[in-house]
Each structure stands twice: as C-alpha cells, then as structure tokens.
Amino acid sequence: MLEPVYRTASFLCQLVARLPVGTTLGMAHLLWTLLSGQLLQSRGALFPALSQAGLSAREARQAEAALRGGRWKMQHLLTRLAWIIQRERRATRVEIAALRPLLIDWVGFFRPRLTDCTSKHFDSRAGKALPAIELGMVAILEQVEGRCIPLLVDLNRTGDTVALLRLAKTKQGSQDVLVADRQVKVSHLLEAGLQHFVVRAQQNLAARQSQPPVRAAGKRGRRPTRGRVVRPTDRQYRGKLLAATTADRTETFAYQGRQLRAKWFDQIVVSGCPLVVSCLVVHDPRYKSPWVLLTDLVDASAETLFLLYRSRWGIEQLPQTGKQILGGYRAFVHADECRYRLPEVCLLCASLSLYLSATCGAVATGFWDRHPRRTPGRFRRVLAGAPPPPFREFAVGSGRVREKRSVHGHLLTGIQGHRRQAKRLATHQVTGK
Secondary structure (H helix, E strand, O other): OOHHHHHHHHHHHHHOOOOOOOHHHHHHHHHHHHHOOHHHHOOOOHHHHHHHOOOOHHHHHHHHHHHHHOOOOHHHHHHHHHHHHHHHOOEEEOOEOOEEEEEEEEEEEEOOOOOOOOOEEEEOOOOEEEEEEEEEEEEEEEEEOOEEEEEEEEEEOOOOHHHHHHHHHHHOOOOEEEEEOOOOOHHHHHHHOOOOEEEEOOOOOOEEEOOOOOOOOOOOOOOOOOOOEEOOOOEEEOOEEEOOOOOOEEEEEEEOOEEEEEEEEEEEEEOOOOOOEEEEEEEOOOOOOOEEEEEOOOOOOHHHHHHHHHHHHHHHHHHHHHHHHOOOOOOOOOOOOHHHHHHHHHHHHHHHHHHHHHHOOOOOOOOOOOOOOOOHHHHHHHHHOOOOOOHHHHOOOOOOOOOOOOOOOOOOOOHHHHHHHHHHHHHHHHHOO
C-alpha cells in the first residue's frame, strides 16, 4: 500500500471517529470518494461516483444516507480537523510582522437548473449572477513543508456579508487581522463590530477627513462641520481630471526586486460612516492601477499591510481544489440538506487534499517523472488508482468506524413499508384515535 493511501485512511478514521456509530463508516467512504476524484469522473452524479470508488451497493447507500440524513455538523468536523493538524505539529501559522491573516471569501456552486434555488453568485464568464449555492468561507494560512496552504476554519450558508463578518469575529484572536476583498464595506465592519482589518476599496474612492478644518482667526461665516474631501487617486469626472489629494506621508519598500511606493491618508471617514480608518495607496510598477487599502492598523508599516492583503489570494486554493480538481463544480443532489452539505464536504476535502498532499511523499507517474511535486492533483491520481481501504482496520483503539449493528430484520421494506403506514393512518382517521 502506497504511503498516501495509508496516511489518508488513518487520517480519515481520526477525523470521523467522534461521529455517531454507523455514520462514521459512511462518511469515511464519502470522503474517500471525493478525495480520489470520482465525482469528477462521474460529472457530478453521486451514486456512480460511489460505485466507481469500489464500494458495494450497500456501502454506497450508507454513504449517501450519511450525507443526506447523518447527525453531524460541518463545524464539528472542521474543529476536529484543526485539532488533528495541531496535534501532528507539522504546520505552523503564517505570521507577517507578528500579525496573522484571517481570510474570508465567498464561493458559489452553480445550480442553474435547480428550480427553488433562491441564492445567486456572480459568474465572470456569464457576466452576471447565476443561481448557485453560495457559501461564505473563513480560513487561516498554514506553512507546511515549505508550502503556504489555507486551512478552512468555518462556513456560512448565507451570502450575507455582515453574518460572515460576525462569524469571523468569533474566530479572531488577538494577533489575527481580517483580510477581505472589495465586497466588504466599512459600514459592514462597523455593523459587525469588527476591528483589526485590511480591506480593499474602489479605485475611485472619495472620503473625507474625520475632523473639520480649523477656521482661521478673524474669518467670518459659518463654521465648517465636515472634513475636507480626500481623493487617494486621480479620477475622471465629466471629461475633467480630478487630481489626487496630497498624501499625509509616503513610504517606499522593496518587493521581489521592485521598488513600491506607498501613500498614506490618515484619519478619514468613508461614505459618512463614523468609523475612522486610514487609507493606503500602493503603486506597483508591475500593475497599471494602484492598490487602495483601508485599515485601522495605524502602527503597521506599508510593507506589512501590502503583504497581509497579498496573502488573501491563498484562500482561492480552496474553491479551485474543491470544484475543479475534485469535481465539485457540478452536482446532482436536490434534497434541501444535501444541496448544502455536498458543497461543504467538497470544501472540507479541498482542505484535506491540500494538507495531505503537502505532508505525503510525492509518487512519480512513471519513469519520465523525475522530479514529482506534492500537488493535490497528483495526490488525487494516486488515490484514484487504489481500492477503498478497510477503514475498520485503521481505526486503532476506537472501534467506532464500523456499521451500526441494529436489528431491522422484522421491519417491512419497499412498498410493503409504505402500505403499512398508509393503512395505519387510515385506521386512525376512521376511529378518531
């Protein structure tokens, strides 16, 4: 048995060991099926994917039942995953000047033919929002074997920005800094009561100073009640060029052999929101447009804030791995709970695949593959070529990864069970008991 197969089997047994007996084995088979990329081969059909993984008909039904009606919550699995990774001591938290990035983002699993799908997600290829199961992600960055990978911390089933920010606030430590994209506004941060953040703003941002200017002595007229207008970047308005406001201070720093220039605008308010923030504009010669960042970290340097926001791109590995590499971009499940649980499990498997591929030895594809790399795609191909392992033998000491030995031989099955229920209901309606 290859090392990735052995390690994956033992890791999955530890992950599902706290679930109810009976659900453990079904969830282990389901996670193995998704990690091996069978959902990609079946183009989103769940039962064919379970069959292609080498499961029997009974095991496939048990795995689907664990997904549809199993008594488990994704938050408990994510907490268990973080505990196992911390116990192994092979991953260290990414720190930038003693600050740790806490990443949030949204991902949509598009379901254009789902009739009662109420949520939508923007699709860049279509240029508009399409029906999709939208999930909010909260993740941290871990350094594993020289690779920077995201670790999923929690999920939110709504596309509400404030709800996701409040969820992220519960996961935020004293050194954590929230890093988000343009979808998060300053008003959202104020409503969620969140501090220590770095978010990106629009290029044509127009703000005001938090304090009104002091009127000169002897000058008549009404006292100013609002601060002066602050434009961090140049902008066009009705064919006229509006020059950028003079910065309060400037910084320069080197990054990858390039000299980056940063301009600071301190003590400003955006869109009438009373939250006072600082604006940082970073000009990179590699890009045409500068980065406009808003933050409440007044003591951090421009280089630190630039690196903090640049680390936000790490969370994009989760939907890329879960949807494209593992095949979760399409699914044929329609139950109210399954339509959310399957995308959540795909994102969980994406985090598992990134961590396990970084901690397992790379397996060469053939004699021509002289320098194999530890990637999720190569890890998926190794698992796809192996049969499902006997999870009961890998659950050392617990004995919980097994079938539930329930007595059900006396129960009617198939149509007989439905007829029995219908007859009993009719009897109660006639007698009134």
